[in-house]
Amino acid sequence: MKSDATISLIEYGAGNLPSVERALARQGVETERVGTPDAVAAARVLILPGVGHFGQLMRTLGTRGLLEPIRQAISDGVPLLGICLGLQALFRSSAEAPEDRGLDVIAGTVDSLPITAKLPHMGWNQLRQVRPSALLEGIPANAYFYFAHSYAAVDAGESAIAMCEHGVPFVAALERQNLFAVQFHPEKSGDAGARVLANFVAYAGAGSPG
Amino acid sequence: MTLARRIIPCLDTDGERVVKGVRFFNLRDAGDPAALAARYNREGADELVVLDIAASRDHRPTFLETIRRVAAELAIPLTAGGGVANIDEGRAILRSGADKLTVNTAALRRPQLLTELAAEFGSQAVVLAIDVKNVGEKWEAYVRGGRESSGRDAVDWAIEGTERGAGEILLTSMDRDGTRSGFDLPLTATIAQRVTVPLIASGGADRPADFLDVFEKGHADAALAASIFHDAVQELHELKCFLHSKGVPVRLSG
Numbered sequence A: 001m002k003s004d005a006t007i008s009l010i011e012y013g014a015g016n017l018p019s020v021e022r023a024l025a026r027q028g029v030e031t032e033r034v035g036t037p038d039a040v041a042a043a044r045v046l047i048l049p050g051v052g053h054f055g056q057l058m059r060t061l062g063t064r065g066l067l068e069p070i071r072q073a074i075s076d077g078v079p080l081l082g083i084c085l086g087l088q089a090l091f092r093s094s095a096e097a098p099e100d101r102g103l104d105v106i107a108g109t110v111d112s113l114p115i116t117a118k119l120p121h122m123g124w125n126q127l128r129q130v131r132p133s134a135l136l137e138g139i140p141a142n143a144y145f146y147f148a149h150s151y152a153a154v155d156a157g158e159s160a161i162a163m164c165e166h167g168v169p170f171v172a173a174l175e176r177q178n179l180f181a182v183q184f185h186p187e188k189s190g191d192a193g194a195r196v197l198a199n200f201v202a203y204a205g206a207g208s209p210g
Numbered sequence B: 001m002t003l004a005r006r007i008i009p010c011l012d013t014d015g016e017r018v019v020k021g022v023r024f025f026n027l028r029d030a031g032d033p034a035a036l037a038a039r040y041n042r043e044g045a046d047e048l049v050v051l052d053i054a055a056s057r058d059h060r061p062t063f064l065e066t067i068r069r070v071a072a073e074l075a076i077p078l079t080a081g082g083g084v085a086n087i088d089e090g091r092a093i094l095r096s097g098a099d100k101l102t103v104n105t106a107a108l109r110r111p112q113l114l115t116e117l118a119a120e121f122g123s124q125a126v127v128l129a130i131d132v133k134n135v136g137e138k139w140e141a142y143v144r145g146g147r148e149s150s151g152r153d154a155v156d157w158a159i160e161g162t163e164r165g166a167g168e169i170l171l172t173s174m175d176r177d178g179t180r181s182g183f184d185l186p187l188t189a190t191i192a193q194r195v196t197v198p199l200i201a202s203g204g205a206d207r208p209a210d211f212l213d214v215f216e217k218g219h220a221d222a223a224l225a226a227s228i229f230h231d232a233v234q235e236l237h238e239l240k241c242f243l244h245s246k247g248v249p250v251r252l253s254g
Helices: A017-025 A037-042 A054-063 A067-075 A190-207 B033-043 B057-071 B087-095 B105-109 B112-121 B154-163 B185-192 B208-216 B236-245
Strands: A007-010 A031-034 A046-048 A080-083 A109-112 A121-126 A144-149 A151-153 A160-166 A168-176 A179-182 B006-013 B018-022 B025-031 B048-052 B078-081 B100-103 B126-135 B138-143 B148-153 B168-173 B199-202 B222-225
Touching: A007 A017, A007 A037, A017 A031, A017 A190, A017 B057, A031 A037, A037 A067, A046 A067, A054 A067, A067 A080, A121 A160, A144 A190, A151 A168, A179 A190, B006 B018, B006 B033, B006 B057, B006 B199, B006 B236, B025 B033, B033 B048, B033 B057, B033 B236, B048 B057, B057 B078, B057 B087, B078 B126, B087 B100, B087 B112, B100 B112, B105 B112, B105 B138, B112 B126, B126 B154, B126 B185, B138 B154, B148 B154, B154 B168, B154 B185, B168 B185, B185 B199, B185 B208, B208 B222, B208 B236
Parallel strands: A007 A031, A007 A046, A046 A080, A080 A179, B006 B048, B006 B222, B048 B078, B078 B100, B100 B126, B126 B168, B168 B199, B199 B222
Antiparallel strands: A109 A151, A121 A144, A160 A168, A168 A179, B018 B025, B126 B138, B138 B148
């Protein structure tokens, strides 16, 4: 039987599941992969990892019937963490694929980073925390996180908890009740990234019944 | 808030063991890749590169297993490559645990490969490796692990490669590789200023001052080295403290 503490990673063919699985395993957290509407609907805790192309991700989630179960889980209070493209997928749309619609659970859009900076924004950068949050609890102000992306959300309204900058300021992390997302890769960000995952695990553990 | 300059240890392997040569030849054994990976992860490496310099098809399963063993030790990004010639080989490398893959010879033979890989995996996962040798008045891109010239001008190729979808350049000076005589600053600066993607400089690292030079004068975004780290000539954390003291943005802890 599935433990309450199991974290379900949404699988959609691309993604960087093994590195997220390894990072969680180091913390003693059990994971499973979910790729069907029923499995997503049954999950107690969800992670939407992301590497690749916005349009491809949204179309794959659509084809597999996962869009509605993900939206439903978020509105039902299931803890969900989006990583990188998994953050971008929460918005209404992205300049990377203007014809494809995002999950549209966070107001706003994803834009291309300006070509005045080297693209992709690749490497370790720091955050400017804009308000206290569960996700970044205990993270030192000068901590570095690993980014690898060319698109970003410049605004997430009240949900933004940390900004970064590469040509323009953009949303590095957001949090709204049970919904969390980071533009960086916590699973690739050393000790600081491990702390972010631990914070999410702690929230999810505290937030699930039993 | 500044993007940190990256220090990247490189594991050149024969598929299974780490090897190291001088100017790409005279290879000698330099250790177990997973053990070195664990050490560099602990000591503050910003990323790791693991290459299969033999890149023979028979050896591929062994190299994929090496990638899995190395990735299991890391909480930092991993780049892997060697002999990648098509999307399936690229996918096998990424599925084994690498975050990015390098392409070299096959891209020079068929530049469209870069576009195909970028469309499939995203530009952020496609690193164009260019091995460069100074030939008379120009820099030439070499293929097959430095065994033959492609005839292509390295600067032109870097520009074309990034326009076709490569998201990063791994630039190796064959003239400096393994010689510990410093990075090739004119080569690095010329290409760094002509492309719009991040550039990793490689070949010739010895003293901490070489790293300072390659960031300040070479305009590199990252610097890669192998033998000085394997042989413990240079400790990673000390190197980063030195760079920090000189005002270079580096990630010092965690």
